[in-house]
Amino acid sequence: MKTPTRNRRAEILDAAAALFAARGFHGVSIEDIGAAVGVSGPALYRHFSGKEALLTEMLLGISERLREQGARLATTADPDTAEAALDALLAGHIEFALRHPALIRVQERELDNVPEQARRAIRRLQRLYAEEWVAVLAELHPDCPQARLRAAAHAVFGLLNSTPHSAGELSPEAMAGLLHTMARAALCQIA
Amino acid sequence: MKTPTRNRRAEILDAAAALFAARGFHGVSIEDIGAAVGVSGPALYRHFSGKEALLTEMLLGISERLREQGARLATTADPDTAEAALDALLAGHIEFALRHPALIRVQERELDNVPEQARRAIRRLQRLYAEEWVAVLAELHPDCPQARLRAAAHAVFGLLNSTPHSAGELSPEAMAGLLHTMARAALCQIA
DNA sequence: GGAGCAAGTTAACGATGACTAACATTCCAG
DNA sequence: CTGGAATGTTAGTCATCGTTAACTTGCTCC
Numbered sequence: 001m002k003t004p005t006r007n008r009r010a011e012i013l014d015a016a017a018a019l020f021a022a023r024g025f026h027g028v029s030i031e032d033i034g035a036a037v038g039v040s041g042p043a044l045y046r047h048f049s050g051k052e053a054l055l056t057e058m059l060l061g062i063s064e065r066l067r068e069q070g071a072r073l074a075t076t077a078d079p080d081t082a083e084a085a086l087d088a089l090l091a092g093h094i095e096f097a098l099r100h101p102a103l104i105r106v107q108e109r110e111l112d113n114v115p116e117q118a119r120r121a122i123r124r125l126q127r128l129y130a131e132e133w134v135a136v137l138a139e140l141h142p143d144c145p146q147a148r149l150r151a152a153a154h155a156v157f158g159l160l161n162s163t164p165h166s167a168g169e170l171s172p173e174a175m176a177g178l179l180h181t182m183a184r185a186a187l188c189q190i191a
Numbered sequence: 192m193k194t195p196t197r198n199r200r201a202e203i204l205d206a207a208a209a210l211f212a213a214r215g216f217h218g219v220s221i222e223d224i225g226a227a228v229g230v231s232g233p234a235l236y237r238h239f240s241g242k243e244a245l246l247t248e249m250l251l252g253i254s255e256r257l258r259e260q261g262a263r264l265a266t267t268a269d270p271d272t273a274e275a276a277l278d279a280l281l282a283g284h285i286e287f288a289l290r291h292p293a294l295i296r297v298q299e300r301e302l303d304n305v306p307e308q309a310r311r312a313i314r315r316l317q318r319l320y321a322e323e324w325v326a327v328l329a330e331l332h333p334d335c336p337q338a339r340l341r342a343a344a345h346a347v348f349g350l351l352n353s354t355p356h357s358a359g360e361l362s363p364e365a366m367a368g369l370l371h372t373m374a375r376a377a378l379c380q381i382a
Numbered sequence: 383g384g385a386g387c388a389a390g391t392t393a394a395c396g397a398t399g400a401c402t403a404a405c406a407t408t409c410c411a412g
Numbered sequence: 413c414t415g416g417a418a419t420g421t422t423a424g425t426c427a428t429c430g431t432t433a434a435c436t437t438g439c440t441c442c
Contacts, residue, residue, distance in 0.1 A: 008419085023303060026217030029399055039420070042401070046419055051400070109300055112214060147360045148369060155373055158353025159346050166345035169338045178339060178381065182346055185380035186373035199389085220429060230390065233431075237389050242430070 009047050011037050013058055021102035021164070025055060025113045055110060056118040062107045063125035066096065070132040082139035089133060090183055093160050094176050101164040108161060130154065137187065144190060152190050156183050200238050202228050204249055212293035212355070216246060216304045246301060247309040253298045254316035257287065261323040273330035280324060281374055284351050285367050292355040299352060321345070328378065335381060343381050347374050 015036035019028040030051055031041045048054045073088040097104050111119060133153040134146065141149065160179055170178065206227035210219040221242055222232045239245045264279040288295050302310060324344040325337065332340065351370055361369065 024215060024217060024300075026215060027304070030401080031399075041421085043420055045401075109215075113218070148365070151357050151361050151366060151369055152373065154357035155350050155353045155370060158356065159350040159377065162346045162349025165349065166342050170342050174339070175342060178342055179346060181380050181382070182343065182377035186350065186377040189372050189376035190369065191372070221431085222429080232391090234390055236431075 008037070012044060012047055013054070013061070016054055017058060017102045017106055020055070020058075020110060021105040025051075025110045052113065052115055055106075056114050056122075058103075059107060059111065059114055059122050060118065060125075062103050063122050063129070066093075067125045067129045067132075069096070070129045074132040074136055082136050085136045086140065086184070086187065087180075089136060090160075090180050091176075093157075094179050094183075097160050097163045097179075098172050098176060101167065104161050105164045130157075137190075140188070141190060148190065152187060156187060159183055159186065199228070203235060203238060204245070204252070207245055208249060208293045208297055211246070211249075211301060212296040216242075216301045243304065243306055246297075247305050249294075250298060250302065250305055250313050251309065251316075253294050254313050254320070257284075258316045258320045258323075260287070261320045265323040265327055273327050276327045277331065277375070277378065278371075280327060281351075281371050282367075284348075285370050285374075288351050288354045288370075289363050289367060292358065295352050296355045321348075328381075331379070332381060339381065343378060347378060350374055350377065 012033065016028070016033045019032055019036060030044055033054075034041045034044055044054070048057070069092050070089065073092045074085050076085060076088050111122060114122065130150065130153050133156075134149045137149045137153065138144070138146070160183060163175070163179070203224065207219070207224045210223055210227060221235055224245075225232045225235055235245070239248070260283050261280065264283045265276050267276060267279050302313060305313060321341065321344050324347075325340045328340045328344065329335070329337070351374060354366070354370070
């Protein structure tokens with residue numbers, strides 16, 4: 001009974017992400033998650049210390065991944081223009097959002113269900129990611145106050161993360177193009 | 192013990208909205224909601240038939256309000272230009288989102304916790320509201336396919352509804368102006 | 383002034399669900 | 413071969429929570 005087991009932890013995290021996205025953290029039971037990966041109930045405690053720990057690891061993973069990607073793309077090899085950096089950030093975020101809508105949804109909705117300490121760590125990563133955007137935007141709009149740039153960045157995150165809501169009407173490529181265009185236009189207009 | 196009682200139902204709905212926004216539907220107990228309005232626990236059953244019914248009424252109220260506002264603003268007195276109608280829709284939505292961030296949050300997150308039948312009604316109202324936007328956008332972009340316009344509208348809702356995330360950095364007026372500018376720019380660029 | 387309704391109260395029930403305990407199986411390592 | 417880790421299983425515990433029941437209390441209207 002020991003199939004390849006392409007790492008159970010990852011399998012569990014994926015299944016849990018889909019379930020959390022669909023029904024919310026409190027709307028999903030440990031039993032549900034177990035059933036989704038073909039084991040039943042308390043088997044999960046062999047891999048995670050509890051339900052909150054599972055969510056915590058999930059959110060930390062997402063934030064870390066975005067932050068790493070942001071740091072990499074914002075300081076891309078030779079960013080002659082801030083415009084190029086912005087396009088890279090946009091493309092990266094859009095690709096992530098389109099490829100992992102469930103993760104985006106969970107990241108947006110379930111932060112409050114993570115224990116205090118880990119929540120601070122997650123928020124820190126999110127802040128670092130946002131600061132990459134703000135830095136790039138500051139180059140494009142040198143006399144725009146930081147607070148306004150931060151608000152603009154968060155607004156654009158809202159736009160890009162709307163993906164899970166409007167699922168499937170457009171092809172992924174068309175959707176990516178549309179979001180890129182809209183976000184770019186929105187970010188170039190901030191006085 | 193019969194203070195003015197400025198309608199308990201409304202009071203309960205407000206308190207529940209704030210709690211649901213903060214901790215999610217399943218994260219809030221009937222006891223919590225009661226405590227928030229100064230009565231304890233099962234007193235709520237004098238006003239609502241259950242927890243789901245409470246959420247249902249809340250979401251129906253929000254959707255109805257937005258739809259009504261949308262219908263009113265989109266067909267405003269004399270809409271010489273579709274641009275004016277779009278500006279009216281934007282201003283209305285932004286005002287609502289800034290004035291009632293908790294309602295926006297609940298509307299975005301808790302639809303799945305509403306029983307099937309009511310959920311369909313809510314979705315219908317949301318669809319009607321979105322169609323107001325699509326109709327106006329169609330005037331501005333006559334040869335843009337409907338699906339793209341719909342996706343654009345939802346993306347802008349994501350942008351405007353990001354308010355609850357980035358709370359308080361900017362003054363409400365500055366925030367309203369920024370959101371209006373960004374959304375307008377985003378919506379004028381869709382090829 | 384008492385009938386009746388509106389709006390609370392506390393106590394209890396029943397379900398669900400997170401987590402623990404105790405026990406089984408498979409897979410190597412020595 | 414054997415013992416021990418890794419990974420499951422089922423049964424049970426304990427807390428929480430939605431909901432109902434039974435009982436109180438004040439207001440209002442004839």
